[in-house]
Amino acid sequence: xxxxxxxxxxxxxxxxxxxxxxxxxxxxxxxxxxxxxxxxxxxxxxxxxxxxxxxxxxxxxxxxxxxxxxxxxxxxxxxxxxxxxxxxxxxxxxxxxxxxxxxxxxxxxxxxxxxxxxxxxxxxxxxxxxxxxxxxxxxxxxxxxxxxxxxxxxxxxxxxxxxxxxxxxxxxxxxxxxxxxxxxxxxxxxxxxxxxxxxxxxxxxxxxxxxxxxxxx
Amino acid sequence: xxxxxxxxxxxxxxxxxxxxxxxxxxxxxxxxxxxxxxxxxxxxxxxxxxxxxxxxxxxxxxxxxxxxxxxxxxxxxxxxxxxxxxxxxxxxxxxxxxxxxxxxxxxxxxxxxxxxxxxxxxxxxxxxxxxxxxxxxxxxxxxxxxxxxxxxxxxxxxxxxxxxxxxxxxxxxxxxxxxxxxxxxxxxxxxxxxxxxxxxxxxxxxxxxxxxxxxxxxxxxxxxxxxxxxxxxxxxxxxxxxxxxxxxxxxxxxxxxxxxxxxxxxxxxxxxxxxxxxxxxxxxxxxxxxxxxxxxxxxxxxxxxxxxxxxxxxxxxxxxxxxxxxxxxxxxxxxxxxxxxxxxxxxxxxxxxxxxxxxxxxxxxxxxxxxxxxxxxxxxxxxxxxxxxxxx
Amino acid sequence: xxxxxxxxxxxxxxxxxxxxxxxxxxxxxxxxxxxxxxxxxxxxxxxxxxxxxxxxxxxxxxxxxxxxxxxxxxxxxxxxxxxxxxxxxxxxxxxxxxxxxxxxxxxxxxxxxxxxxxxxxxxxxxxxxxxxxxxxxxxxxxxxxxxxxxxxxxxxxxxxxxxxxxxxxxxxxxxx
Numbered sequence: 001x002x003x004x005x006x007x008x009x010x011x012x013x014x015x016x017x018x019x020x021x022x023x024x025x026x027x028x029x030x031x032x033x034x035x036x037x038x039x040x041x042x043x044x045x046x047x048x049x050x051x052x053x054x055x056x057x058x059x060x061x062x063x064x065x066x067x068x069x070x071x072x073x074x075x076x077x078x079x080x081x082x083x084x085x086x087x088x089x090x091x092x093x094x095x096x097x098x099x100x101x102x103x104x105x106x107x108x109x110x111x112x113x114x115x116x117x118x119x120x121x122x123x124x125x126x127x128x129x130x131x132x133x134x135x136x137x138x139x140x141x142x143x144x145x146x147x148x149x150x151x152x153x154x155x156x157x158x159x160x161x162x163x164x165x166x167x168x169x170x171x172x173x174x175x176x177x178x179x180x181x182x183x184x185x186x187x188x189x190x191x192x193x194x195x196x197x198x199x200x201x202x203x204x205x206x207x208x209x210x211x212x213x214x215x216x217x
Numbered sequence: 218x219x220x221x222x223x224x225x226x227x228x229x230x231x232x233x234x235x236x237x238x239x240x241x242x243x244x245x246x247x248x249x250x251x252x253x254x255x256x257x258x259x260x261x262x263x264x265x266x267x268x269x270x271x272x273x274x275x276x277x278x279x280x281x282x283x284x285x286x287x288x289x290x291x292x293x294x295x296x297x298x299x300x301x302x303x304x305x306x307x308x309x310x311x312x313x314x315x316x317x318x319x320x321x322x323x324x325x326x327x328x329x330x331x332x333x334x335x336x337x338x339x340x341x342x343x344x345x346x347x348x349x350x351x352x353x354x355x356x357x358x359x360x361x362x363x364x365x366x367x368x369x370x371x372x373x374x375x376x377x378x379x380x381x382x383x384x385x386x387x388x389x390x391x392x393x394x395x396x397x398x399x400x401x402x403x404x405x406x407x408x409x410x411x412x413x414x415x416x417x418x419x420x421x422x423x424x425x426x427x428x429x430x431x432x433x434x435x436x437x438x439x440x441x442x443x444x445x446x447x448x449x450x451x452x453x454x455x456x457x458x459x460x461x462x463x464x465x466x467x468x469x470x471x472x473x474x475x476x477x478x479x480x481x482x483x484x485x486x487x488x489x490x491x492x493x494x495x496x497x498x499x500x501x502x503x504x505x506x507x508x509x510x511x512x513x514x515x516x517x518x519x520x521x522x523x524x525x526x527x528x529x530x531x532x533x534x535x536x537x538x539x540x541x542x543x544x545x546x547x548x549x550x551x552x553x554x555x556x557x558x559x560x561x562x563x564x565x566x567x568x569x570x571x572x573x574x575x576x577x578x579x580x581x582x583x584x585x586x587x588x589x590x591x592x593x594x595x596x597x598x599x600x601x602x603x604x605x606x607x608x609x
Numbered sequence: 610x611x612x613x614x615x616x617x618x619x620x621x622x623x624x625x626x627x628x629x630x631x632x633x634x635x636x637x638x639x640x641x642x643x644x645x646x647x648x649x650x651x652x653x654x655x656x657x658x659x660x661x662x663x664x665x666x667x668x669x670x671x672x673x674x675x676x677x678x679x680x681x682x683x684x685x686x687x688x689x690x691x692x693x694x695x696x697x698x699x700x701x702x703x704x705x706x707x708x709x710x711x712x713x714x715x716x717x718x719x720x721x722x723x724x725x726x727x728x729x730x731x732x733x734x735x736x737x738x739x740x741x742x743x744x745x746x747x748x749x750x751x752x753x754x755x756x757x758x759x760x761x762x763x764x765x766x767x768x769x770x771x772x773x774x775x776x777x778x779x780x781x782x783x784x785x
Contacts, residue, residue: 064254072388078372108739144753289746453710566665
């Protein structure tokens, strides 16, 4: 990914012809998130309650260890702390997951990739902030490369405190998340769609070389 | 489409100065990013590969996803405030940072560490080495598709982390080796629990040896892969099991004995054909050596006595001007701290030399040429790189 | 180490030797002869292992101190070669032909301190930071706390307790 890759230019295609391409329009879609698509509420409350129960009992997390906390995510998937019995699995791609665990501090380079991964996840999606660095910057509060407040760039549902939190704390965080979803309050994706310009303005303020479309889905 | 040429010796075409012409728009070459997360490596580092069919033609490594500016942050903090932050530099193996930081401060300030503290430090470093090697085996086997072994070894690693929690109170970051000594000695009944843990880990290692090292899939894929020439060891600055797999016996514990290694009885494993299989075998033998070493140390640690030297008030501690370098042997190679002080209460410059600095960038770019894409993860895992210490 | 330094003194300008430990010494040399000295150490004296190359910013004296730390694996000794560069115009000859890892160290110094090594491969490409448009961050005149407070949003509620102020308020509550 670089700024030259998304400029309009003329290329020689494999058949030998010269064509003009405009990557941002040809390869990506320029739509912004739609509130109707993000805010799935069915008309009958009993169906909605059943859907929320189903969502909360099968949370698949994206296997992206963004910081220090990745080291305590691995024991979670082994038989000693066993997150599989709660329906929590590690999935490899954003299209197959609906929880994004931000494990610790986020540098500017990782934030760009994390935003791209978050926007590619299908709704409804939830974000769990692990560790004190997502809350107020933690012990890197005066660093020039790490962000201090995660919820200005992504909508966060649950914070788990610690440095690093034990696997049992992470399971307790998942328990809180499940309660939130069952009550119908897991609306992170809708919040993102509603305040889309505000989030984008904050993100573009610190990511200076923005070489992707505005909404990556 | 371009016509399929049977004679592959003509590709890639070369520029007049010898470098490859890799024209991405022609359809012959593809650029693939093997992105920040990898199957089997803890840490974020990406490879920009240009491939032709299945074969890698060019590789560039990109680091910087975990950069926090440690060396800049440490200049703003007093020496005792640097201590909790320096642990987080090498995330899966934090104790070597504590030891090197404390040792440089003690040398520049002229403090002598008591005997019991040196034994405790040796024990903590060996336990940290054991849990890091166990996590590594899980990573190496996952990168070849054998996911079961990482479940076994992560369970075994959790047993070691429980012992750490007994001593220091934390599973991952211990912060036990202060400048001047250690925070406490062993709790009551530690030896019996440690012996029990070591026995369980030995059983897991025997199972891993049967399942992984006698496995025809692993042998077919790993033998002959990722060859490191012994002549590269000096040119690239390779240390640790990567150099020992090539036949060159370099071990800081034997060459520059520090702490109590001169009083202990062990051998560093050396291998001859330096491919992925040999390096994995060298590390497996290192694990067995470490289990034996921990058994020896636990019997020799003093049960009581002085464990902290007299240090002045740490908030107003001014260390005289000077510079020094302390090295230690971590699981990946030579780990060192270069500290410069200027007589005030803040350090002037602390530079961390991690072994992955040379392995992950210069060596990986050299070894990835003409490799199959499916094997890049295996080779990267075999070099045992941790990106956090490359970019700190 | 003393005999080695006497031998080097016959050929190169060597001064300010510091014997830090039995096996570690530091010598200072001129910028114009530094690479020849390092090559001589690598080829004739057996210092074949490069440990690190780093820089220290002495802003009050207006110099950058470059440290080449070399190691002799056969005799198990370390030698640090210090080179002083002018802070206003930090340029140094490149030594990437001596060790393959030297190019990486030089890239990092260019990005973090602004010290230029003309001829080093891929020197200008961004290495660790992405989209950085300020001064090189490891210089001492870059204030990281101020930058962080202005660029990244802070969560309110963080307070600092200076120990001297706290004890003063505790012991003299009326402020006498």
